Amino acid sequence: MAVEEKIVRVAAVGDIHCNESHRDVVHALLAHITETAEVLLLCGDLTDTGLVEEAHILAREITTTVKIPVVGVLGNHDYESGKQLEIRQILCDAGVSILDGETVQVQGIGFAGVKGFAGGFGRYQLEAWGELAIKEFVQEAMDEALKLELALARLEEMPLVVLMHYSPIRATVEGEPREILPFLGSSRLEVPLTWFDVIAVFHGHAHRGMPEGYTARNIPVYNVAMPLLRALHPERPPFRLLEVSCPVSDTAMGQ
C-alpha cells in the first residue's frame, strides 16, 4: 500500500548570540522563518555571553513572533556565565524544546540534540592519555557522544535529524584558522550518527567554516552558524532550509 507523504520544511540557524544590541536582527530573522518553515532548529550560542537577560530577550522574541515549534541546543556561549540551567528554563518556558540528550518528535520527524564538545578529528583527535585534565577533556566529548547515541536509540523509525553546537566532522569547520580546528568539534560525535537512519545533521560554532559536508557514511552535515550564512549570502535571511519527506499520519509532537 502506498504511504502518503508530505514535505516538512525545517529551518535551522545557530550562533544568534542574542543580546540587546541586535534584537531587531533577531526579530526580523524569526519573523521570516515563521513564514517559511514548519519547524525551527536553533543550534547553540543562543545568547552572546550566557546572561539571563539575553535569554529573556530571545524568549520574548520567540513568544511574540514565532508560530512554529522550536527545537534547540545550547552552545558554549550559553555556558559562559554559569547560567545555563536558567537559560534553558527561560527558553523552555517560551515553548522551546531544549535538547541535552533528549528527543522530540515534530511533524513526523525525530529530533535528537546535544551540545557536543571539542577534541579534534580523525586520527589526530585528542586521546584520553596522560594527565587527568586531558582525560577529563576527552571524557566530556565521549559523554556527549554517548548522550547522542542513547537519544537516537529512543526514537522510533522515522526520519531522524540531529542538532548540535560543535561539529561532528572536520569538513564544515575548514576555513577557520588551522590552529583552532580541534576546538570546533569532535569525530567522537560522528560515531553514533552512523548507527541510525539520520538524514541530516545541523551544527554551528564554526563562524568561518564551510556550510556543508558529509560524514564517512554520507550523511549531510550543515554548518548553520549565522555569521557564516550571512557572509555567504548577504542578500537573504541567514538560515538554512531543509525539506523533509514524512509520512502524513505521523503528526504528533511529544518529548
Ligand SMILES: [Fe+2]
Ligand atoms: Fe558562536
Ligand SMILES: [Fe+2]
Ligand atoms: Fe560556539
